[in-house]
Amino acid sequence: MEQQLLVAAVCCLAVVTFVVVAMLVRQRQTTKRLRNRIGLLESGVGVRENEIAHLVTARLPALVQSLNGRPVDVPGPLNPRLRDVPYGRHLDKVIEMFSEAGGRAKARADESAKATLKAMMRGVQSLANEQQLAISRMQAQHDDPDVLEGLLKIDHMNAQLGRRAQVSAVLCGSWPGLQRSASPLTDVVRGATSRIRDYLRVQVHSQVSDAVVSRAVEPVVLALAELLDNAARHSQPNTPVEVNFQPAHNGMAIVIDDAGVAMTTEELKRAERLLAGQETVDINRLGDPPQVGFAVIGVLAARYGFHVSVDTRSPYGGVRAVVFLPTGLLTRIEDRPKAAVAAPAPAPARREPVPEPSGAPVEQQPSLTAGGLPRRRRVSTADHDTNAAPQAPAAAPGRPAPQPGSVPPGEPVRPARQTAAGLGAWQRGTRSGRATVSHDSEGKSPE
Numbered sequence: 361m362e363q364q365l366l367v368a369a370v371c372c373l374a375v376v377t378f379v380v381v382a383m384l385v386r387q388r389q390t391t392k393r394l395r396n397r398i399g400l401l402e403s404g405v406g407v408r409e410n411e412i413a414h415l416v417t418a419r420l421p422a423l424v425q426s427l428n429g430r431p432v433d434v435p436g437p438l439n440p441r442l443r444d445v446p447y448g449r450h451l452d453k454v455i456e457m458f459s460e461a462g463g464r465a466k467a468r469a470d471e472s473a474k475a476t477l478k479a480m481m482r483g484v485q486s487l488a489n490e491q492q493l494a495i496s497r498m499q500a501q502h503d504d505p506d507v508l509e510g511l512l513k514i515d516h517m518n519a520q521l522g523r524r525a526q527v528s529a530v531l532c533g534s535w536p537g538l539q540r541s542a543s544p545l546t547d548v549v550r551g552a553t554s555r556i557r558d559y560l561r562v563q564v565h566s567q568v569s570d571a572v573v574s575r576a577v578e579p580v581v582l583a584l585a586e587l588l589d590n591a592a593r594h595s596q597p598n599t600p601v602e603v604n605f606q607p608a609h610n611g612m613a614i615v616i617d618d619a620g621v622a623m624t625t626e627e628l629k630r631a632e633r634l635l636a637g638q639e640t641v642d643i644n645r646l647g648d649p650p651q652v653g654f655a656v657i658g659v660l661a662a663r664y665g666f667h668v669s670v671d672t673r674s675p676y677g678g679v680r681a682v683v684f685l686p687t688g689l690l691t692r693i694e695d696r697p698k699a700a701v702a703a704p705a706p707a708p709a710r711r712e713p714v715p716e717p718s719g720a721p722v723e724q725q726p727s728l729t730a731g732g733l734p735r736r737r738r739v740s741t742a743d744h745d746t747n748a749a750p751q752a753p754a755a756a757p758g759r760p761a762p763q764p765g766s767v768p769p770g771e772p773v774r775p776a777r778q779t780a781a782g783l784g785a786w787q788r789g790t791r792s793g794r795a796t797v798s799h800d801s802e803g804k805s806p807e
Contacts, residue, residue: 407439408447414438415451423455427462473643478532481525488522516554523555523585530582531641531656540577542693545612548572549603552584558592561601568605569692570612576689579660583668586653587616587681595620595678611686619676630654631670637662665689 418435425432434455442448495515502508530536543551545568553562572580591601599619606613623631633639637658646652654670661668667684674680 407442411438411442411448411451415454419455420458423459423462427459427466470642474532477643478529478534481529481532481534484525485522485529488518488525491518492522516559519555520557523582526582527586527652527656530659531643531652536578536582536660540574542571542574542691543577544569544571544693545605545614548577548581549584549614551581552588555581555585556589556592558589558597558601561592561597561599562588562603563600564603566605568607568612570690571693572685573689573691576664576666576685579664580666580683580685580689583657583660583666583683584614584616586657587668587683590653591616591618591620591679591681594618599676608684611684612690614683614685616681616683617674617676618678619674620678622672622674622677623670623679628671634658635661635668635670 414435414437422432422434426434437443437448437451439448443452492515495511495518499508499511499515502511526536546564549562549564553559556562588601588603595601595618602617604615604617606615631654634641634654635658637660641655641659643650646655657668660666665686666689667686668681669684670679670681672679
């Protein structure tokens with residue numbers, strides 16, 4: 361009996377031991393699983409905390425800088441695997457919402473700034489036009505060479521002021537504001553040359569018979585003026601800026617070469633983006649002071665259908681700019697009497713007087729002013745009534761000087777009264793060429 365009780369006790373003890381061992385094993389496994397899970401949770405919390413810190417210290421500041429116009433790339437998450445989980449997608453959504461809100465605010469600010477600047481430039485353009493009319497009236501009233509020289513200098517400075525205001529207005533969404541009749545390409549280049557400061561350095565080495573259609577004359581003039589001004593400002597004052605025409609099978613190319621500083625690779629890429637005109641121009645990203653030349657050229661090229669490119673292939677080590685006008689922007693105009701061409705600014709070599717065809721006596725060559733204009737004497741009313749054909753005036757500020765050799769050898773020297781008559785004819789031709797038709801800058805494109 362006692363033996364049976366002992367066996368039963370042993371069996372019970374074995375069962376209890378087995379149960380205890382089983383419970384211990386299970387508890388250990390449970391503890392291990394909990395520890396692993398806690399470790400994963402702690403690791404996940406650490407990853408999320410690092411990701412939040414990265415969002416605050418790196419991603420959002422970079423996004424702010426990019427919205428402020430700086431070329432900064434916004435970094436992604438530290439752990440790329442987060443993009444596949446809801447937490448990572450939520451962070452990306454925060455970036456997206458922040459970017460959209462900042463972009464809308466930036467667009468509103470940009471539109472407001474452009475509207476304000478455009479309204480201001482309209483006022484400046486209006487004042488410049490009124491000043492131009494006043495200068496034209498004074499040129500018609502005065503025939504003294506010294507007075508005319510001063511007026512032409514003022515006229516040239518006013519043309520530069522008007523161009524700068526016009527460029528700013530176009531960059532802010534306005535139209536060029538002027539519509540001209542179809543003009544020969546050479547006249548278009550001369551018009552652009554007259555709007556830059558160093559106009560005497562521009563040399564046109566070829567002639568073509570093509571003309572620019574009416575609606576594109578002013579945009580092409582404005583684009584060429586910006587390119588010529590850029591070429592002159594970034595090259596030595598004693599170097600020329602050469603302009604040539606290159607016919608193509610589907611248009612005409614205007615090639616501008618300077619001997620200035622070549623552009624770097626980064627500058628060429630930036631210029632290519634701006635000249636393409638495919639992206640909205642941010643006036644806050646044009647530098648300080650703003651460099652608006654390439655930006656406004658790109659806007660005009662995209663609107664009117666011509667193409668502009670720049671590279672470092674100039675034979676003089678500088679920059680070559682090419683304005684390509686397709687056949688749709690070119691036309692032919694009937695032959696018309698050519699306007700008087702300005703004589704070279706330097707005093708011509710002394711020549712023997714040649715009698716006039718009419719038999720009128722020939723005066724000695726008049727002395728010149730500091731600006732190259734002939735200094736004329738006072739003449740009577742009868743002298744004015746017997747003027748011969750007008751002679752071209754000397755070159756003056758605001759108008760490009762002709763190329764050497766424009767006066768054929770043996771050409772008779774004109775007396776002072778005939779020179780004054782030529783100045784009057786030139787003034788009348790200038791006023792006639794400036795007769796433009798204004799159109800609403802907020803309306804449709806001039807056609």
